[in-house]
Amino acid sequence: MSSPLAIASVTHVLKDLLNDGLHDNDLPGSMGGPVVVSSLPPDRLELQDGASETSRLNLFMYMVNYNPGWRNQFLPSHNAKGDRVSNPPLALDLHYLLTAYGEHELHHEILLGYGMQLLHENPVLSRKAIQKSLTPPTQVTPGTLPSELQILSNSGLADQVEQIKISPETLNAEETSRLWTAFGAKYRPHVAYKATVVLIESKKITKPALPVRQRNIYALPFKKPTIEKIRSKTESSGNIFDNKKFWKGTIL
Numbered sequence: 001m002s003s004p005l006a007i008a009s010v011t012h013v014l015k016d017l018l019n020d021g022l023h024d025n026d027l028p029g030s031m032g033g034p035v036v037v038s039s040l041p042p043d044r045l046e047l048q049d050g051a052s053e054t055s056r057l058n059l060f061m062y063m064v065n066y067n068p069g070w071r072n073q074f075l076p077s078h079n080a081k082g083d084r085v086s087n088p089p090l091a092l093d094l095h096y097l098l099t100a101y102g103e104h105e106l107h108h109e110i111l112l113g114y115g116m117q118l119l120h121e122n123p124v125l126s127r128k129a130i131q132k133s134l135t136p137p138t139q140v141t142p143g144t145l146p147s148e149l150q151i152l153s154n155s156g157l158a159d160q161v162e163q164i165k166i167s168p169e170t171l172n173a174e175e176t177s178r179l180w181t182a183f184g185a186k187y188r189p190h191v192a193y194k195a196t197v198v199l200i201e202s203k204k205i206t207k208p209a210l211p212v213r214q215r216n217i218y219a220l221p222f223k224k225p226t227i228e229k230i231r232s233k234t235e236s237s238g239n240i241f242d243n244k245k246f247w248k249g250t251i252l
Helices: 007-022 027-033 107-121 127-133 147-152 172-183 234-239
Strands: 034-036 056-066 090-101 164-169 192-201
Touching: 007 027, 007 034, 007 056, 007 090, 007 107, 007 127, 007 147, 007 164, 007 192, 027 107, 056 107, 090 107, 107 164, 107 192
Parallel strands: 034 056
Antiparallel strands: 056 090, 090 192, 164 192
């Protein structure tokens, strides 16, 4: 299971996936300038007067929901003394908005196209990719790695039961308008995705139940069987000749 750091870890792994994909396709060289991959709220990317817009892909987690499948599967269990005997995981679905910003004409469309292709070709975050993204580099000067990246290596995201799946979501015009109004930012081309499922394990101490030493199985009938009536075979079958014998079609 994962720790509470799993939410930030998913965002970091997705950022790494997009950043590596853009550089593998030499987008900075093709577009004639730097390309940034960020995970900031859209209102923090607003430009000051006279400033030029940086070409970037911004992956913003705008909503978190409980996963309905895992949420109804387990509940915290207690024994007769009130001791906790199970820790069900906190199962979450993360909703992201991938937005493209461009310094020049058509940069929005180019970046959004590459970003969508990368997420389409990687619908599942493999354990190897998660470990590679979250493991701190060995050849780094102590103190130069950001503190938030140092602690993400302890999230346990690669060890959880289910793998993280990335699927596109459809937002209609009303939902899109509400989102950007809530952001307080100017509209930019975007697409929505859902990452499911993140399983966060509780650290509360549990007391396991006592082991079963012996199993006994009994079959007890509710009522004892009794014979109420005995009928002959011909009577029970409803023969209209009432038990009379026949010989060559003549009644004897």
